[in-house]
Amino acid sequence: MIKILVSACFLGEKVRYDGTSQQLLNQSLLSWIHNKQVVSFCPEIAGGLPVPRQPAEIQAKSQRILTCDGVDVSAQFNKGAQRALTLCQQxxxxxxxxxxxxxxxxxxxxxxxxxTQEKMSGEGVTTKLLRQHGVRVFSEKNITALIAELASFSEKPSPH
Structure with a gap:
């Protein structure tokens, strides 16, 4: 069975920096949950950050992740990304x-x-690490592409 790593905030878990969730209501996601295909995960919590916490953003020049009050939380973000990769591999x-x-x-x-709420092209540290190791990452913005890919995907037996 195909397993899917899903942001815990999409599943109603209050793990976001502001103590809220970002629940995603989608019929396919509900089906995946029902079929026990979903593995819930929040890399920021797994990296040791509390809820609530100060908002953090990747600094374009240094690639460090700083909170709005200047605290470097790069180590926690990287630890969470590594834990996500380990979970995917397991x-x-x-x-x-x-x-x-x-x-x-x-x-x-x-x-x-x-x-300032301005966005730019880029990827988060967990997404980047997962992609480097062959995990296909989608978001709520392109969930239809994930649904289509899973519908056409058939697991092939591994050659031994």
Whole structure:
């Protein structure tokens, strides 16, 4: 069975920086949950950050992740990304549905590091690491592409 790593905030878990969720209501996601295909994960929590916490953004020049009050939380973000990769490897997960624009999970856009709500092209640290290891990452913005890919995907037996 195909497993999908899904941002915990999409599943109603209050793990976002502001203590809220970003629940995603989608029939396919509900079906995946029902079929026990979903592995819930929040890289920021897995990296040791609390809820709530200060908002953080990737700084374009240094690629460090700083909170709005200047605290460097890069180590926690990288630890969470590594834990996401380990989880994917343990469960043979090849697909992820992660929160767009997050400094961890963004897949096409991230906030620009100025804390002005401006976005730029880029990917979060978890998305980047997962993609480097062959995991296909999607967001709520392109969930239809994930649905189509999963519908046409058939797992092939591994050659031994």
């Amino acid at each position: 469960h043979h997960i090849r697909f992820a549905l992660l929160k767009e624009s997050s400094p961890s999970c963004g897949s096409t856009t991230i906030y620009d590091g100025t804390f």
